[in-house]
Amino acid sequence: MIIFNTIEPWQRTLRCIFTAMALWLLFAASPVLAQESMMSAPQTPVSDLLNADGTINLNNGFSGNLDLNGYHMVNGPNGEPRFVPINQPQPTNAPAHLSSAGDGQWDDQFSGSGVTGANNNVITTSIIGGELYIGGYFTTVGNAAAKSIAKWDGTSWQALGAGLNFNVIAIIEFNGFIYAGGQFSSTGDGSVTGLNYIAKWDGSNWTPVGSGFNNAVRDFAILGGELYAAGDFTQTGDGSVTGLNYIAKWDGSNWAALGTGFNSIVFSLTLIGTDIYAGGWFTKTADNSVTLNHIAKWDGTSWSALGTGLSATIGIFTTTTNGTDLYVGGDFTQTADGSVTLNRIAKWDGSSWSALGSGLNSPVRSLTAIGTDIYAGGEFIQTADGSVTGLNRIAKWNGTSWSALGAGLDVELYRAVNALSSSGTDLYVGGSFSQTGDGNIVGLNNIAKWDGSSWSILGTRGKGLFLPNSSVNSMVVSNGILYIGGSFTQTADGSVTLNRIATWDGSNWSTLGSGLNRIVRSLTFIGTDLYVGGDFTQTADGSVTGLNRIAKWDGSNWSAVGNGLNASVNTLTTLGSDLYAGGNFTLSGDGSVSLNRIAKWDGSSWAAVGAGLNSSVYAMTVISSDLYVAGFFVQTADGSVTGLNRIAKWDGSNWTAVGLGFNDLVWSLTTIGSDLYAGGRFTQSGDGLLELDYIAKWDGSNW
Helix, strand or coil: CCCCCCCCCCCCCCCHHHHHHHHHHHHHHCHHHHHHHCCCCCCEEHHHHECCCCEECCCCCCCEEEECCCEEEEECCCCCEEEEECCCCCCCCCCCCCCCCCCCCCCHHHCCCCECCCCCEEEEEEEECCEEEEEEECCEECCEECCCEEEECCCCEEECCCCECCCEEEEEEECCEEEEEECCCCECCCCCCCCCCEEEECCCCEEECCCCECCCEEEEEEECCEEEEEECCCCECCCCCCCCCCEEEECCCCEEECCCCECCCEEEEEEECCEEEEEECCCEECCCCCECCCEEEECCCCEEECCCCCCCCCCEEEEEEECCEEEEEECCCECCCCCCECCCEEEECCCCEEECCCCECCCEEEEEEECCEEEEEECCCCECCCCCCCCCCEEEECCCCEEECCCCECCCCCCEEEEEEEECCEEEEEEECCEECCCCCECCCCEEEECCCCEECCCCCCCCEECCCCCEEEEEEECCEEEEEECCCEECCCCCECCCEEEECCCCEEECCCCECCCEEEEEEECCEEEEEECCCCECCCCCCCCCCEEEECCCCEEECCCCECCCEEEEEEECCEEEEEECCCEECCCCCECCCEEEECCCCEEECCCCECCCEEEEEEECCEEEEEECCCCECCCCCCCCCCEEEECCCCEEECCCCECCCEEEEEEECCEEEEEECCCEECCCCCECCCEEEECCCCC
């Protein structure tokens, strides 16, 4: 069966914890079944990132590997990859219906043909830095000659040098480089030999990782600044390190064993906190001292059999405040110890968690408060216990009970409310929907207004936003005008071209100039000027170029913010009169200023914020004169400040850690008074000693 690894960064329901628990339960019950099923590994379904035509969305901030099980890849008319269900071939311009992923196959030796679409098998995929990487055993993909590994930059396929000479099974980013594992021994042209099943790509060249191994690499994981590899091997390629026995650790210089390893192949690796979980065909440690039955835990010192006791919660997607109370929404169903059932939405009063009624029956993706009422948007259609039905993607909590907003919104599959914003008592809703839940109001087209008693189209009927493959990503209200950004291009009737950014004055949609040429992700105001961040590089008509992911709208014209930035802007905030941008970028748009994922604009030039950070920034907020930054980083870009662990403080001169940080990604930051709240995928503090379970409060001294 195919293994698709993940390094886990997108808020879309990653299932590492659930999968580890489910695998243990399955294998403990049936060792025979374990040998057939253990090849499955936690991963993100490709369907989570597909546009309606089957193309993959590379501009949503996700970074990690994808599960292609149940899908195969075909080439679109321009060579772009499109994913359609296996046994359900479709023309390249047809929607790719999102069916449930089924079991795939490893490579030919495991009785499968892999995933077709290049001129031969595609075995693994990963999104790194906004680009799609694929690995397998092919020689061309699209119009590019590429041996066993290639990347899609959103426009075209590109080879990674000469590629590799046989199957690529695993791809991961580690310390800024691309690592590939598989069954290869050299580059595709034979110019670099001795790769021995694992290789590093620095953007220009393939190089060995030590002496490699004596057999295949199947999976990767990263923990504590070290790379873990697993597969079929028992020693390094030159035999200098023996006793690896199917799993090993790379510290940047040397390979080392994890205990005595196992007595057979490892197919999958995953992390829970600081523990590594391995699954495979093994039944014991290599020295036969511990019986493991196909899955095991490494605590940094020893292997042990996997027990029970994990929570089934997944993550926090959204936060809002009302007074001194914090509200969180996501995919969770209970507290970590199971003592409080929460069902996707919960309130923290400063000392304890409490449920909002019985909660909701599917994920919550957006929250906002109007007065004392909490509004929730997401994928749900009713309360968790079914006592209140007809909520249909959006609902109101009045402090005591849930109620519907009219008939709610679209009940068709794959509909959701993704964004909420308010102006006075009016609630603006953005997402993926076309009508109210009862179908009486059609033509909403992904954005609508709730005035407290009824839904209305923003504009005359048919003038909602036209988003066949996209959504509204960001909204802000200024002086009674609603500004929205996303990936839409026009009103539904085609009468107004909007191109990813628009305003609503209460009666009509208006364009901001010609709009922008790619996705808008973040909006903020400084005075009367609107600053916009995202993936764009110019206006939609090309009249203003060099915008490079960030631009200013002065009410009449678009202008560049210096030379812009060289990769996506995910978040914007202000501190005093300065604008701060966070994202995936490393340089200014012209390459003259090293910025490393965070930058300051003082009105005339871009400046680095210290040495910057070593991985993506997703959220920022300000307390007093300090800037708090969160994302996937663990240290400054130059390594001078370590232990930041996904969250850091900038005091205007220096980066400092915020306690011990966290063990996984932070998506969201908010404040109540001087307290900082963080939400994300983390389950523990950075040192693993404090259980946090996706949400935490910083009081200035402690988490």
